[in-house]
Amino acid sequence: MQMFLDGSGRDSLSGSTLPVYNPATGTVIDTVPAGNADDVAAAVAAAETARTKWAGVSQADKSRILIAAGALIREEANTLATLLTTEQGKPFREAKDEILGTAHIFEYYASMTGSIRGDAAVLPKYGYMNVVRKPLGICGAIVPWNMPAIIFGWKAGAALACGNAVVVKPSETAPLTVLRLAELLTAAGVPGGALNVVTGSGAVAGNAVVRNADIRHVSFTGSVATGRAVSLAAAPTLKKLTLELGGNDAFIVAADADLDAAVAGAVRNRFYNCGQVCTSAKRILVDAGCVDEFVRKAKAAIEKLVVGNGLEKVNMGPLNNPGQRDAVASAVDRIVQEECGRLIFGGKKQEGPGNFYAPTLLSDVSPDAVSEEIFGPVMPVIPFATLDEAVEIANSTPYGLGASIWTKNITTACTAAEQIRSGVVWVNRHLILPPEIPFGGTGNSGYGRENGREFIYEYTEPKSILIGL
């Protein structure tokens, strides 16, 4: 496997490589170049030669190219989904959903190229004011391992639609699908150099992207700790940042909720992608009047989940990497040992190869015990007495990415939606993110928005032109 740069594969200038593992078996499936600062500089040089040309492509032609990219991704969906499952671990069905979602993201951005525009007004005594939206030049995209295809699509699609060149740094534990997607974009007509992928570690290649002075914007998705490091490393170059740093979403089940729908929604969301989604339902808050019934029904549903290699017929695969599994296991052990919650189901690593961890249900969990997000297949159920208390618990962590309220009462829904501090609130849904919805958080969940129409403000800058009367 080679690094993708300037539209053609090549090795890292360092000559060294990194292994890519199958999380279900622990075996090496491929290697990628261990990119370094020289590779990032080469990618930036390629982007520099391409960015003006790409910015000058008409909106209609950019749109055609992004639509063609979507079509190529759809044609190859099964192969891409197999690759994604093999390097990331998720069940094939979820991988295919992600790949088709990625195709749709490029189609969405294709539909938006004509909408990237500014503002105009007549200013009496002064003249005609025109505010145009200019591309930033070269954008950096740092993509995590949990949803590598679609998050690549969010960042690369937005940057390209706005007329920027892009340098992408995928996670070292899931770089292969991103590399293939980049090849397909080039095959669709994105000119060489406008889209570059530098593989390698976060500490080396990622850090070099953030520090590079010619990269004017970095969109980063990952942990709060790395987000802070990115923010500090970016400061000397005064580049723009879009930071999506995870969440600790509350999923609130009111007394009048359709309990079966809420249980099904919680189980589906919490164990999707083995619980490794920034806006998955990480804290399940249930009205004390129905919490016992909720836990009983949730346990019955969780017991039926089939865990195994994502290429087989399973509901849940392994965690992406051994460090992630260890972090999840120690979070659960701590809650149980400190008696901050009762273990109802699961709570253990699976013996044998692969990073498997049983789907886990905890009841009577104290809100403080889960103030840090658990990025894995763990459902902590927290009882509450009143809606005010539920909102207070929902708002009691430094995160603010997503939340949901499950109720049939419109006043309860609107009260919760208004009072919960987060970037997204769903009513009787969770984790539904079509590209039309601007996505991002508040507080420690970061700042800036991806998708929606708001992406325009992240990936362009205004230029004001006053024509005197």
Ligand code: NDP
């Ligand atoms: P990181 O935040 O460290 O990694 C996310 C991305 O940043 C990866 O591409 C990584 O590359 C890259 N990266 C790492 N260090 C740097 C750096 N110094 N400069 C620039 N880029 C860097 O997350 P982890 O993989 O360590 O996961 C730990 C936790 O992060 C999870 O438990 C979860 O809580 C959270 N997380 C949140 C995600 C979200 O969707 N919001 C996604 C993934 C993780 P590489 O992988 O090659 O090191």
